[in-house]
Amino acid sequence: MKKVLFINISLIFLFFFSFSNLYAKVNVIYGGFSYGSIIPDNSYTKFLHDRSNGQSFIDKLLLNTAKKLNNNTFEISYNLLSDNVSEDDQNVIVVALDNELIEHITIPGDNLTRTDIILNFQIIFFNSKNNFLTASIPLEISKVVNSSKKLTKEQIIQELKKLYENDVMKYFFEIVQNFNLKTKYKNRIGVTKVILEKNAENYILKNSKNNDIFKKNRFAKSLSSFLSYNNNIAIVPYAEDRTSSSIMLTFENTQREIKLPNPDYHIHLTIRGFKSVLFNESNIDEQWIYGSYINIKFFQPELNKTYFEEKFKNGLNVEFSKRATTNKESFEWIFYVDSLKFLFDNLSKQTIKVDKKWLKSSNDNKKISKEFKRLGEIYESCK
16 A cells, blocks of 8 residues: 555655646746847947946837736846856847848928837847757837938937837837746758849849848848747748857857757749739829749758749839829839738748738738648647
8 A cells, every 4th residue: 555655745846846847937048138240330220229327218118018027938137147057948039130220211292301219139048058049039010200301310219219118129029018927949941051042133133232242131021020020930040141159249248159950941032033013003103013022942951852843923002193103113113112021021921811812912822821721730840
């Protein structure tokens, strides 16, 4: 009887120990704000991240937001890093600004200047013992400001301040609050190649800055952000434009070179081209459709297996006054970019809820819904 009782107690203890380990929260050390690929002195963010008098404006915002987090899979500690603890206790969370883009376009006929502020972040979890990436969540935040004149430096800084205070902190909290953190993931996914077909490259070369070696990176970051946000998955940062499979972080006055894992599932994005069509006109206005065209492929190179490969298109309706369209080639690139982002957003949402109307207009495959179901299974395997 005592032997049976001992066995039962042992089994209960073993079950309790296993259950506790299974649901134990990961300890994560707060690493604060960091710069990633971007050079700080080339950004407007540097004016909001000035630590000459102690904590910066961004430091205070981020710390206050992080303290409100209550995630079921990890707990944030605000202690300093230590050399005498185990590898499991050296997980760090850092919010890294990976790109800041301020673009202006002027529509002379309408006396209008449009300013686009685009910020790309990587919310990074890494192990400080071996500097290896645990998980990375891309986040793209953008804002459009319309004005009669080009914004001054001070006005841009004020708009950027509001963007960090409202949108950046809001989405950081929402994403991290619901993220399922593990110290190890069975599968990983990431954009590993961006291909620009001739039609697309001609438009991009005509409209982008000279020697923009990171133009592919911008498309990869944008697609990754929408895929990650809409499907709650981590995505390995795009590395095709980098010299090595790593990302340099600058935080707590030190630099860390974080090693990136090779994704199990690769995404190849092909930008096929852009096209505008006059849709409607009156004596005063013209409506133009700005079309963007892509091909996207999900596959496992190690297994030589393709799971999803489809072409998509998207049309964006933009209305101008007739006096503005006389020189529209000088400013219309931004509307092609808008069209492409709408495409990325809608595409990434189809694994959550199929939009039959959008799919019918964007893809010719009548069985595409089944393809998205398979894609959703891939995303689940990466969580």
